[in-house]
Amino acid sequence: GAVVSQHPSWVICKSGTSVKIECRSLDFQATTMFWYRQFPKQSLMLMATSNEGSKATYEQGVEKDKFLINHASLTLSTLTVTSAHPEDSSFYICSARIARGGNQPQHFGDGTRLSIL
Amino acid sequence: RKEVEQDPGPFNVPEGATVAFNCTYSNSASQSFFWYRQDCRKEPKLLMSVYSSGNEDGRFTAQLNRASQYISLLIRDSKLSDSATYLCVVSPNSNSGYALNFGKGTSLLVTP
Numbered sequence: 001g002a003v004v005s006q007h008p009s010w011v012i013c014k015s016g017t018s019v020k021i022e023c024r025s026l027d028f029q030a031t032t033m034f035w036y037r038q039f040p041k042q043s044l045m046l047m048a049t050s051n052e053g054s055k056a057t058y059e060q061g062v063e064k065d066k067f068l069i070n071h072a073s074l075t076l077s078t079l080t081v082t083s084a085h086p087e088d089s090s091f092y093i094c095s096a097r098i099a100r101g102g103n104q105p106q107h108f109g110d111g112t113r114l115s116i117l
Numbered sequence: 118r119k120e121v122e123q124d125p126g127p128f129n130v131p132e133g134a135t136v137a138f139n140c141t142y143s144n145s146a147s148q149s150f151f152w153y154r155q156d157c158r159k160e161p162k163l164l165m166s167v168y169s170s171g172n173e174d175g176r177f178t179a180q181l182n183r184a185s186q187y188i189s190l191l192i193r194d195s196k197l198s199d200s201a202t203y204l205c206v207v208s209p210n211s212n213s214g215y216a217l218n219f220g221k222g223t224s225l226l227v228t229p
Contacts, residue, residue, distance in 0.1 A: 034216045043204070043221040044161065093160050095217075105151050106217050108160040 003027060006094050006109025013084060014117055020080045021112045023094030029074035030096035034106065035067075038091040047092075050077040084116045120144060123205050123220035131228055134195050138223045140188045140205030149208040150181055152190045154201045155222060161204055164190075195227045 056069035068080040095106040150167035167179040205220040
């Protein structure tokens with residue numbers, strides 16, 4: 001079945017570090033990938049929609065200069081949290097939907113747990 | 118008003134019980150509906166899609182009422198392994214370029 005791979009699973013960094021998270025679709029091409037963030041006991045919140053070959057679309061309140069997204073190929077999107085601070089600590093998850101007709105669900109990566117000290 | 122609303126619970130039920138979760142959504146133009154399950158500190162996993170005619174998958178039954186903008190999930194014969202958070206998920210479009218809107222989730226704890 002379709003698989004989305006996300007790396008790394010855990011990151012613990014000092015404040016001020018930039019962190020890159022990779023999201024790969026392993027057996028399908030994804031022209032669109034999505035980046036979500038989830039704080040404890042909260043719902044998944046969409047941060048941005050990553051479009052292959054073009055600029056990402058950011059949700060209101062998400063700083064595009066803070067969360068850099070690059071979708072350079074049909075199977076890879078990256079999210080870079082620049083100069084991360086403790087308030088950026090969260091669970092970051094990427095997802096993609098197969099570009100096929102019908103009621104296609106999204107497939108999620110395993111998520112990246114980011115802790116900024 | 119939030120786009121997808123769910124009762125957060127928690128629902129504590131004994132093993133073997135039947136439990137039902139409800140969800141309402143605000144966008145009447147929504148096209149795709151799902152129930153996802155999320156275990157603690159893990160990514161969401163698709164439990165089942167929800168179709169207008171209602172659908173069943175083993176012990177799980179999902180219903181959609183478009184007129185009332187309401188989705189339900191029924192779990193029969195609860196197992197300990199059903200303990201998780203159940204996310205009601207709605208998408209404005211079935212196209213792959215559209216993201217999903219998540220409810221906050223309903224927590225279920227099945228006890229021996």
